[in-house]
Amino acid sequence: MFQTFEVTARPEQGPPRLAALRAEMAADGLDGYLVPRADAHQGEYVAARDARLSWLTGFTGSAGFCVVLEGKAGVFVDGRYRTQVKAQVADVYTPVPWPEVTLAGWLKEQLRRGSRVGFDPWLHSVAQLRDARLALEGTGIALVAHDNLVDRIWEDQPGPPMAPARAHPLEFAGESAADKRRRLAAQLAEAGQKGAVLTLPDSIMWLLNIRGSDIERNPVAQCFAVLYDTGAVDLFITPAKVADLADHLGSDITVWPPDAMIDALEVMDGPIRFDPASAPQAVAEALGSRGVEGPDPCLLPKACKNAAEIAGSEQAHLRDAAAVVECLAWLNAQAPGTVTEIDVVRKLEACRRQDNSLQDISFETISGTGPNGAIMHYRVTDETDATLEAGHLLVLDSGGQYLDGTTDITRTIAVGEVGTEEKAAFTRVLQGMIGMSRLRWPRGLAGRDIEAVGRMPLWRAGQDFNHGLGHGVGAYLSVHEGPQRLSRTSDVALQPGMILSNEPGYYREGAFGIRIENLLVVQEAKPLPGGDAERSMYDWRTLTWVPIDRRCILADRLSAEERDWLDRYHAEVFKKIGPRVDADVRAWLERACAPL
Template sequence: MFQSFEVTARPEQGPPRLAALRAELVRAGLDGFLVPRADAHQGEYVAPRDDRLAWLTGFTGSAGFCAALQGVAGVFIDGRYRTQVKAQVADVFTPVAWPEVSLADWLKGQLPEGGVVGFDPWLHTPAQIAGLEETLAGSGIEMRRVDNMVDRIWDDQPDAPMTLAAAHPMEFAGESHEAKRQRLAVQLREAGLKAALITLPDSHNWLLNIRGQDIPRNPVAHGFAVLHDDARVDLFMAAEKLTVLTDHLGPHVRQRDPADLPDYLRELEGPVRLDRQSAPVLFADLLGARAEAGEDPCALPKACKNEAEITGAAEAHLRDGAAVVELLAWLDAQEPGTVTETEVVRQLEELRRRDPSLRDISFETISGTGPNGAIIHYRVNEETDSVLQNGHLLVLDSGGQYLDGTTDITRTIAIGTPDAEARSAFTRVLTGMIAMSRLRWPRGLAGRDIEMLGRLPLWMAGQDFDHGLGHGVGAYLSVHEGPQRLSRMSHVPLQPGMILSNEPGYYREGAFGIRIENLLVVQEAPALPGGDAHRKMLDWRTLTLVPIDRRLIDIKALSPEARDWLNAYHRDVAEKIGPRVSPVTKLWLDAATAPL
């Protein structure tokens, strides 16, 4: 398998590490300290050096934080991780349902007489701290900027990543970095801004058409960038990462020492755009009144893929789809009770490796059977590795990072003969997934306006799931990319070129999990006969091409429209993937895509 880079802590390591942290808090005069999952770039995925939450608590989820006080240490997790956290943290840590329980309310309850809670100003955003301090007003609780307390006790903390960055070819980028810089500089001038501070690696990597290897599974190079209103860029990235990029970057992109950034910001002429949702609060402190709140200028342009990026994504999905189909055919030939979760992961990753354009998987492969499938972001290990038994479901969520695109696909697979309850739940999930895939909607709507369509069949049965319906996906960048989402919290209008996942699910703790995921790209919808010619509509083009397990479908519960969509989808899969697989797999594919 691809090497795993996750920092982990065994449950027995939790108590001594927490005790060491508490001793450090006493020396620093603190009553508590916040340990976020995030790094200085607020990325979902972090380098091993920055995985402080996992090192301290053992929790390896991609979102959450710990509030370590002298008497209690709360691990705040959302609905995706409430099963996972129980298995990963020692009993010295208390899981807290978040955001139902806010950090401010929890702190008030735990520190009724007030106290001082420290936080690392590199690891929290201005929006987070301002919101927390506002809610804590009058409680006597003080939030204090301090050095990182975990770093003080983590003796074998890994070094900061220092991998070589490379140019992203124009044939896949579709636009030169000179053109991107000029385009965004015009927007700065029109807004009366002198510069914009870009803290997200995927943003400045996209802007400069570079990629790196500083984060496992995410092809980005760490650093910070300042885009000026004349299209110049000061790039605060270690020089050793850029040794092969001098000609690519050219004279208008100047490399600067990252250690010089604080002093640079103290002197930078304003006003300066600062994204209060993603920049470190330290940067807001340094800029002071010169900071003007606003969204990362790269976020929306990066999300709206150009023709080259969409073409690349489609091509990557064809090759990726062939690898997944080979895996499904192989798996179907194995007898129930003879294959483990890790063997499925190993086989799938080996099939993907056959493509020379593959650079990595896009996240740790999720392969969960039976009760493990109910853990939404399950990560198989030696202790949990389970055999695929007759009657079980397998949730297989995986993806690849290819030079021309990023993929993310989930299929739920019947092992042997599924029971009626699983088939009913699967059919409801499939019905929601198809309803979203078929949707046409007026321009201007955001994810929050339409995501309920994918949940409706489950709601009507008194069921739901604790994750968003879909997330944005990058172009050989992060597999989770904003600002667009299919989520009740997303207010960003969907626009042509945006790639999102469509992944409803259902999870019965201790029994099984179900999730079906395709990637879709937003496009202009063709006019319909008799439609309003003045009402511009959008719809989806489906990128993912892999069969959906027909054995799990209750055909009688599908509407004629849903059945027609699925039959058309399977015809498309057979036509486009069939020529790319082996003869044996082609026979399996023909049966798997036969009309319902």
């Protein structure tokens, strides 16, 4: 269940693969070629067949792209991956800090007027290409749709995923697929639109109450769909994947093979909505003037979990917490220097597998000790596996995919006695996490309006971290789910039922890393005495119940309110999780949850 299909280039493979791609560019008269970390669905995660960036460069991060020119090949990565990319790519590639350096800005510096840069129109969204072309206006540098050159040279490229889809029970979905379709179809009709093209698999999974296994760690089936204003759906998917779902899908769902979609789009009556943020350029070109831009109609309804989805997530988090607590108790009993990062990964996954409702882990477990902990999305391998030594911190970020919910939790754990500097940074990260957990805010605010709360203790010390404070999480769907985020770039208003992570961190390259993460759900806040009765306020309900390592805390630096929050949190952890673990683990948990 937990095996990964490796398609990543080793350092010695980078130069010949890059040379082969450049030969194809030269043969086709191209001066450059774009290789994104994307598939035709523009999701964060890709199947082995679509891992072109990793196959070409060796970079395994979940965001980024490569621009191959005749004399230079830039690998563009954001702040999460600046350390990782240097360790993964061969020296024929040049890491580029993105988005500080934009695609257009870099091309302007590297290319002459009249240059042609090719791209696969299935692998780039409408918005991405429009922004880049606008920024290149007047330069004479053209972005041109082209065949996929990586597919030409990738001789042993895996085939497309073919796992069967399955029905998602109504008891967990909380709303029938028919009711969802009617609700969204009415919105399309009200907007005067005949239909909407859905290109994100998790949107289609949510809409039709189905799940799949095409993408590792994500319960989705790769497919496209068109939802019409009548509530009917054309589903473009390999028919064999849904061969057993005829009764579940019903007569209003028509199944077509994926290669029939472009022909269908070209003859549809408009207007047909597509989301420029996620629809590939090929979809917009097929729709032509009949296409109208608008958000994926499933995004917000999917993000605002219903009562059944929230209840399921709560139960999944309780069972998941018991597994994590069992692992932490085991780890506490191991002497420094006797276990490695991989040992911890294996133990934690074994603890989770004791729950029969576990379908998969929700992402590759991050287990990074010492300097590896400073790599934000570190993924341990046999080559990098480090021993947990006394004085180190271990960043353990993991999650599970359960039938009733998706979990994501990070704890930073002391290995023996850690230094004062590490404790001071840990305490500031904890204060940021507590500050966000305690927050109340007026209705209408977005992630960008409140995420600074989780950074303020670090800012006061002249420190920060290069990732968002939090991301949305699905209900037995993608562990990273939009459109809601706790990010300085997110303008999506937070609404009740949205589940988000709260995960401030601190990373000192070559030394240590720290991250503490709970999942929270937005809810209506109870009125307070003296508050404005007419002003609607929101706050959080915590979903994650695992102790925070008290050995890393400088307790005298916490305020009385922060100490009180942590003591109440730990008391609730012991109350909820203590009955779910055996006596030895419960004894450890009681000590771990003792008041400061």
